[in-house]
Amino acid sequence: MNSYLLETLKSKFPGAVLETHAFRGDQTAVINKGSLAEVAAFLKGELGFDFLMDLTAVDYAPREPRFELVVHFYSSKHNYRLRLKCPVEAGEPEVASLTPLWPGANWFEREVYDMFGIKFEGHPDLRRILMYDGFEGHPLRKDYPLKKRQPRIPHRD
Amino acid sequence: MGLETAFGHSYLTTRLDEAVNWGRKYSFFQYPFVTACCGMEFMSVFGSTYDISRFGAEYPRFSPRQADVLFVVGTVNEKLAPVLKRVYDQMCEPKWVVSFGVCATSGGFYDNYATMQGIDKIIPVDIYIPGCPPRPEAILDALIKLQEKVSKESVLDRKYK
Numbered sequence: 001m002n003s004y005l006l007e008t009l010k011s012k013f014p015g016a017v018l019e020t021h022a023f024r025g026d027q028t029a030v031i032n033k034g035s036l037a038e039v040a041a042f043l044k045g046e047l048g049f050d051f052l053m054d055l056t057a058v059d060y061a062p063r064e065p066r067f068e069l070v071v072h073f074y075s076s077k078h079n080y081r082l083r084l085k086c087p088v089e090a091g092e093p094e095v096a097s098l099t100p101l102w103p104g105a106n107w108f109e110r111e112v113y114d115m116f117g118i119k120f121e122g123h124p125d126l127r128r129i130l131m132y133d134g135f136e137g138h139p140l141r142k143d144y145p146l147k148k149r150q151p152r153i154p155h156r157d
Numbered sequence: 158m159g160l161e162t163a164f165g166h167s168y169l170t171t172r173l174d175e176a177v178n179w180g181r182k183y184s185f186f187q188y189p190f191v192t193a194c195c196g197m198e199f200m201s202v203f204g205s206t207y208d209i210s211r212f213g214a215e216y217p218r219f220s221p222r223q224a225d226v227l228f229v230v231g232t233v234n235e236k237l238a239p240v241l242k243r244v245y246d247q248m249c250e251p252k253w254v255v256s257f258g259v260c261a262t263s264g265g266f267y268d269n270y271a272t273m274q275g276i277d278k279i280i281p282v283d284i285y286i287p288g289c290p291p292r293p294e295a296i297l298d299a300l301i302k303l304q305e306k307v308s309k310e311s312v313l314d315r316k317y318k
Contacts, residue, residue: 131271132236139270148270153239155278 193231
């Protein structure tokens, strides 16, 4: 079964899968951004991935495409795990929301939006989750100044 | 001395500062502003092993209006800063602040976009306790140091910071 999942994805979505690799049972498929919703629906509906374990992002600046969305899935029925990666270009980064399929993605996507500024199309309530209103920028981007502080109340000296 | 014996030991004379500060330093009502792991060490001071009530400061008030000492225990980030300031502002004079652990004191190793680099950026601090987290003995030491500080204050012209 080692590459069963990856082979299935490759044959089902030949244009969407950019790259696959498997290391000691960890299987990863890199797919293009436009096919994320379609592939995700297939994972949930056909392959039994009922649990979205984690959704996060990485900033690879100055590489282009700059960001990479990383999603981990688990199937409690089959005990399968799968990692999807999805390159996202800088500029106006936007990908399809997975919240309609897995409601648990809601806060993960808000966190990725808060930290990286990646927008999720179709998210029901996309606003910051960790930082406060009035915070400018996205602190986990590599170009966010390391020493920059944004106090909410004036500091005394 | 002569005055007291003349009236049959029914009263004693002292200075106002001495009497008031004696009362204050042995009856701190503290407000625990606990945000992080330091809280576990702080709680242990209330147990029978360390027993902070020996120093008259065992009584936590969860309303800042009834508290004398603000214990800021743990990391305070910029998001929480207005809350801490408001709690401090609600306390009545005289009031004192203890910064508990390195995070409250300087931000500790959280030198990042979210964490305030020490609560003294927004409120005045009387005693700093180092440690990550501090031992319970350090808390008792800080309390005794605060008592010493209070006993040297002047009741009439206490500096309103």
